[in-house]
Amino acid sequence: GIVNGMDVxxxxxxxxxxxxxxxxxxxxxxxxxxxxxxxxxxxxxxVDRKVPLVAFIGRLEEQKGPDVMIAAIPEIVKEExxxxxxxxxxxxxxxxxxxxxxxxxxSKVRAxxxxxxxxxxxxxxxxxxxxx
Numbered sequence: 001g002i003v004n005g006m007d008v009x010x011x012x013x014x015x016x017x018x019x020x021x022x023x024x025x026x027x028x029x030x031x032x033x034x035x036x037x038x039x040x041x042x043x044x045x046x047v048d049r050k051v052p053l054v055a056f057i058g059r060l061e062e063q064k065g066p067d068v069m070i071a072a073i074p075e076i077v078k079e080e081x082x083x084x085x086x087x088x089x090x091x092x093x094x095x096x097x098x099x100x101x102x103x104x105x106x107s108k109v110r111a112x113x114x115x116x117x118x119x120x121x122x123x124x125x126x127x128x129x130x131x132x
Contacts, residue, residue, distance in 0.1 A: 020039075020125075033049050035122060043110040046107055053126065054084045054085070060090025060091055060095055066091075074105070085123055086111045087119055088113065099113060
């Protein structure tokens, strides 16, 4: 990896091998929408372009704020028509809590608690909002 950065050629949406659909500046709107639908289908969420999709990719450690996310997600999904996909591993207590939220809100939340580089690429390409 690149400390505090990314390999821009590997993550270039015009040639990223992990994307369902490659896109550039002229095709970004449709390309992102198609990648969003592919992401929703891949993780088992209802496929709907109109529902905002929030993605988090990261370590589940205290300094990354998973406790804040765990507290906020149920409130957000109860009040808003939104989908949330989380990808990461870390402290088992956070992994278990995120999986329990997924069980409570199966049509709105997916917690993927394993390393999955292709999914990370698809999440970056398909999400409407990235939670950092």
